[in-house]
Amino acid sequence: MSYHVKLDVFEGPLDLLLFFIKRDEINIYDIPISYITSEYLQYLELMKSMNLQLAGEFIYMASLLMRIKAQMLLPHDINENLEEIEDPRTELVQMLVEYQQYKMASETLRNLEENQQHYHPVSADPETPSIDPDLFLWNVNLMDLGVMFHKLIETLPKPTYYEVDQIRMSIGQQIRFIHSLFGEKSRLRFFEIAKQLKNRVEVVVTFLAILEMVKSEVVHVSQKDIYGDIWLSKIKTKVQDAVANA
Amino acid sequence: MLSPTHKIIEALLFSASEPITNEQAKVCLQEEIDLAQIVGEINEYYEQEKSPIWIQSLSGGYRLMTRSEYDPWISRLFQSKGNLRLSRPALETLSIIAYKQPVTRTEIDSIRGVTTVLKPLIEKNLIETKGRQEGPGRALLYGTTSHFLEYFGLATIKDLPKIKEIEEIMHDEPGESVQEREQA
Numbered sequence: 001m002s003y004h005v006k007l008d009v010f011e012g013p014l015d016l017l018l019f020f021i022k023r024d025e026i027n028i029y030d031i032p033i034s035y036i037t038s039e040y041l042q043y044l045e046l047m048k049s050m051n052l053q054l055a056g057e058f059i060y061m062a063s064l065l066m067r068i069k070a071q072m073l074l075p076h077d078i079n080e081n082l083e084e085i086e087d088p089r090t091e092l093v094q095m096l097v098e099y100q101q102y103k104m105a106s107e108t109l110r111n112l113e114e115n116q117q118h119y120h121p122v123s124a125d126p127e128t129p130s131i132d133p134d135l136f137l138w139n140v141n142l143m144d145l146g147v148m149f150h151k152l153i154e155t156l157p158k159p160t161y162y163e164v165d166q167i168r169m170s171i172g173q174q175i176r177f178i179h180s181l182f183g184e185k186s187r188l189r190f191f192e193i194a195k196q197l198k199n200r201v202e203v204v205v206t207f208l209a210i211l212e213m214v215k216s217e218v219v220h221v222s223q224k225d226i227y228g229d230i231w232l233s234k235i236k237t238k239v240q241d242a243v244a245n246a
Numbered sequence: 247m248l249s250p251t252h253k254i255i256e257a258l259l260f261s262a263s264e265p266i267t268n269e270q271a272k273v274c275l276q277e278e279i280d281l282a283q284i285v286g287e288i289n290e291y292y293e294q295e296k297s298p299i300w301i302q303s304l305s306g307g308y309r310l311m312t313r314s315e316y317d318p319w320i321s322r323l324f325q326s327k328g329n330l331r332l333s334r335p336a337l338e339t340l341s342i343i344a345y346k347q348p349v350t351r352t353e354i355d356s357i358r359g360v361t362t363v364l365k366p367l368i369e370k371n372l373i374e375t376k377g378r379q380e381g382p383g384r385a386l387l388y389g390t391t392s393h394f395l396e397y398f399g400l401a402t403i404k405d406l407p408k409i410k411e412i413e414e415i416m417h418d419e420p421g422e423s424v425q426e427r428e429q430a
Contacts, residue, residue, distance in 0.1 A: 120320045
């Protein structure tokens with residue numbers, strides 16, 4: 001057998017009292033104070049037993065209820081003038097009625113809120129910057145990513161030291177390397193050569209080697225357009241000399 | 247068909263990020279106009295054309311809005327906005343402020359029977375301070391903002407359902423016995 005305890009969340013003691021009034025169909029203007037006090041105190045006990053912290057307002061209301069209960073139990077002095085004695089519940093009833101009024105008004109506001117949320121203004125509302133961040137990715141192109149990456153790189157701290165590697169490559173070495181690449185071929189493409197090089201320094205050294213070969217008339221270079229590939233053509237007779245000189 | 251004036255108003259409403267008032271439209275058009283009437287005519291036109299947009303009377307002005315039947319799609323675009331609802335205590339507090347403004351925090355507390363936190367409502371720009379109360383303590387007075395009206399889809403604060411109407415609904419239930427007593 002399972003036993004379920006359902007605890008509604010009450011905004012405060014007035015809310016809790018209104019709950020009893022509604023549940024038991026009590027006339028708010030004629031509250032059975034003894035009954036409602038015991039219901040109220042039972043609920044407080046339940047909250048305590050569940051280790052829920054009781055707000056001061058709940059305790060205050062308990063004392064108010066008990067005071068009213070006591071006043072109602074006390075025999076009234078028969079008033080000599082037969083004036084009507086004020087009902088000790090009056091103040092509580094007024095509080096409950098007023099609170100209920102605003103509680104119902106807040107339900108009206110809830111309806112208005114819900115209704116209005118079905119309409120959306122035509123322009124972007126600056127007060128609700130609430131679009132799912134993932135949605136922003138819809139409008140991103142490669143260019144944006146590139147710009148972002150560039151900015152990111154710029155914000156990184158700049159290195160304050162540089163490691164200087166020894167260059168283990170000589171122009172002579174590269175001249176021999178180019179000759180080996182030529183083999184039986186009469187023409188080579190510079191981009192093709194550069195592909196086999198590992199870093200910028202190697203490219204520079206190799207380029208210098210080519211200039212050296214051009215100077216010693218071992219090869220002839222030509223380029224079709226600016227930034228285009230450079231063609232190296234072998235000038236046959238001088239090859240041996242260049243190797244010897246290097 | 248819309249006249250050139252109607253189209254200018256339509257363009258103004260389209261470009262605005264908040265409700266356009268009659269006064270603003272008058273300044274833009276450099277002539278006396280009846281914005282309410284023009285808006286009514288544009289709305290009629292929209293109705294005929296089965297347009298997905300309409301002009302709502304909000305916070306003393308007018309604003310272009312999408313129709314509610316398109317909400318399922320638009321709310322997907324504004325996923326997180328759809329889930330943002332005010333909490334019950336916040337609505338309770340707001341209703342007290344809306345109907346009783348200008349009102350002090352102590353008055354709000356005594357009606358609710360609990361201590362009220364106003365900061366979140368101020369941060370949401372739904373309420374604001376409206377000066378100080380006369381007398382000792384000079385407590386701050388609170389009232390609703392124009393954003394409050396926009397948030398709840400109201401043209402003016404007077405469009406809030408009357409507290410009497412709410413009372414009537416309330417009295418329909420347990421109130422019958424009261425009437426009976428009065429008749430007796």
